[in-house]
Amino acid sequence: MSKIDQSTDLKIKEAAKRVFLEKGFGGTTTRDIAEHSDTNIALVNYYFRSKEKLFQEIFLESFAETFTPITRILNDDLPLEAKIYKLVDNMTELLKRDPLLPMFVFSEMRSENSKMCDLVEGLHKQEGNAFITQLEAEAAKGNIRKIDFDQIDISIMSMVIFPFLSMNVIKLKKNLTTAEFYKLMDDRKKHIPEMILTYLRHPG
């Protein structure tokens, strides 16, 4: 055993997360999970009742894992510039640790009638975006340009998350090793905030 006497349910859950993140719900079989967790298919159902229940548990946790840090930092009490730098830095580090996380979350929410959309709809009741409020305040003070700040929000998320969603295409197109790709992502920690801030600070 690698980890000292890890409980069976945790062993299964961790293995399931690994497999689900790589192959999605449809591409994963209960037997996959059993093998990767060094257990058997009966145990998977014994602890989690069904493949679907296990999946939902992992999906919800992955959803939270992705968006909780973002929400937390956006609601931090920090000056605009520091907040953007921190957001991009933290998210990049999170995604470097878990590069398959966003594809897992977004791909399971791809279609309007996906069960995961309904599942998520319940919990995410608009917690009042402090970031956009902050941008509006700065705009009122004349520090940044006045625009639709939802666009800024979306653009930051796009520039941080998209490269990880398209990792393999980027690696192919730009002929990069994994290490080189990660270096590129590190460079974006400076590039993205600079781009956003330069845009915000220069009037249209």
Place this chain on the structure above:
Amino acid sequence: MSKIDQSTDLKIKEAAKRVFLEKGFGGTTTRDIAEHSDTNIALVNYYFRSKEKLFQEIFLESFAETFTPITRILNDDLPLEAKIYKLVDNMTELLKRDPLLPMFVFSEMRSENSKMCDLVEGLHKQEGNAFITQLEAEAAKGNIRKIDFDQIDISIMSMVIFPFLSMNVIKLKKNLTTAEFYKLMDDRKKHIPEMILTYLRHPG
């Protein structure tokens, strides 16, 4: 019949594309495709030999459908500003027509050892990015700032494509209808080029 006597193989292929785009390879069954094409499972295999062959055909076409317009415009003989506006406009229109296209392509290339990665590796032999050459030329003339232009490339694609990959999350978080979401995407046709160009034109 809606379309006058559409050939069977085309009927199957179009239905298959619809289903694959919505549910991916793993989430789609041969029976799904048969039902949606108003044929039967034997005909699917008669015309395309296997689910996998049919899928690969559709995947490769979808990959081309996504990246051919980009490559074409990036290699257009247009001034920088016009090129960026055109690229963002055309891509947005393409994605509004086919919003599930990028998720389909990228999700099937999510893992390093995905068959689709190998499949694509063959065809996409670095056709010398004219856009980056153009950026370097402009930088040499002192018209724009000198940076790693791969970052600009990635940032444009991110800002255009990512919103469609995360469409359902954005709609939930910002409480948008489909029409409102598309309106937001239309607004980005101005927002994205303005952001990129403002950044490029102002020295660090």
Place this chain on the structure above:
DNA sequence: AATAATTTTAAACAATCATTTAAAATATTT
């Protein structure tokens, strides 16, 4: 130590999967 509760195992379950078969129906060629 005996009993009860929990966990693990191996085997089986029915349902569904992709694919194939072979006969029927249709279209094409001679």
Place this chain on the structure above:
DNA sequence: AAATATTTTAAATGATTGTTTAAAATTATT
């Protein structure tokens, strides 16, 4: 019109799916 080739159908194939069963092994309780 007869013969041939192509397309379509219905049924069956064996493999794989998620899930369940019931007995065995282990752990906890009395």
